Amino acid sequence: MLSNGDRIFVAGHRGLVGSAIVRQLQAQGYPNIITRTRQELDLENQAAVDQFLSTERPDWVVMAAAKVGGIGANSTYPADFIGLNLIIEANLIWGAHKAEVPNFCFLGSSCIYPRETPQPIPETALLTGRPEPTNAPYAVAKIAGLILCQAIRQQYNRNYFTCMPPNIYGPGDNYNLETSHVLPALIRKFHEAKLAGNTPVTCWGSGSPKREFLYSDDLANAIVYLMGKEDVPDMVNIGTGRSITIKELAETVQRVVGHQGQISWDTSKPDGFPEKTNDVSLLNSLGWKEQTSLEAGISQAYAAYLAS
Ligand code: GFB
DSSP: OOOTTOOEEEETTTSHHHHHHHHHHHHTTOOOEEOOOTTTOOTTOHHHHHHHHHHHOOSEEEEOOOOOOOHHHHHHOHHHHHHHHHHHHIIIIIHHHHTTOOEEEEEOOGGGSBSSOOSSBOGGGTTSSOBOGGGHHHHHHHHHHHHHHHHHHHHHOOEEEEEEOOEEEOTTOOOOTTTSOHHHHHHHHHHHHHHTTSOOEEEESOSOOEEOEEEHHHHHHHHHHHHTSTTOOSEEEOSOSOOEEHHHHHHHHHHHHTOOSOEEEETTSOOOOSEEOBOOHHHHHTTOOOOOOHHHHHHHHHHHHHHO
16 A cells, blocks of 8 residues: 555656656655656666666556557557567566565556457456457557466465556647547647648548547546555556547547537548447445546647647
8 A cells, every 4th residue: 555655666657647647646745756768777678677676676666658559550560569568567567576566556458358348348357258459469468467467466465456547648648640549639630620721630430439538647646546545456447437439529629629620530440449438336436536527638638739
């Protein structure tokens, strides 16, 4: 259970989720936050990771470092998504165990659940079916990390657990139109189309898939909340428990950005999961609910995009 003097290593502190976690820990007054840039600590280098962990001896590792991307990136770079994630997970999770780090928060994703699964998705759905083909390599890598944490928890009684967030967005997001997730891609597309005189915007797929979106600072708040709990379950879905269609999302982003024009759909692009909505009843029973509405979150993310 997190205490004020704990030394907390946040891996991936510059990313969308990692930077939100650092902001949240700082806002809540935790003084001993440890970070390393990729140049300072290459997570692909097992000896360097072992050396760092045995020297720094953190009380916590929060693993926000990962090779991540949207449906396009996963389809284009499948080997990178499984290869890099398996390596850094094995180095950091197993390295933390070897260095006797007592607490570890690993980050999964709702996209590692089976494609065919009850909606909203309960934690018990994991490994009950085949993954979504557009991100199967990434899903297998993330499942491996989750199971490694569960096994260390079982065999060595360490407080290692996995948070399962939905689609995350917020400050410091990736706006590259080929590799990003849908929400930042739409912010950029509608913004640029507005500046170009409200030209038409083309979205991918049919617009009918449903997705759950959580603002990054809310995810970070949930993670720090769970770190502070005694006996946190080994796997907890994080989210709002509500999803919208991509078409509804596009219309919401269009409204927030102030674009007035046509929206078209490129159905040559994949839809991915028909729906991905987390069952958050366990999280809610632990006493946490999100603070940021989707419209407010998109407005804050758009402001961050304009300021970047
Ligand atoms: O966010 P996204 O790339 O990933 O796509 P997933 C979500 C939905 O938005 C898909 C549609 O149905 C896309 O076809 N979409 C519409 C767009 N317009 C766009 C666009 O301009 N860009 C993008 N990217 N999508 C990811 C997994 O699945 O979920 C990752 O592949 C990760 O591994 C992430 O776990 C959370 O939600 O389909």
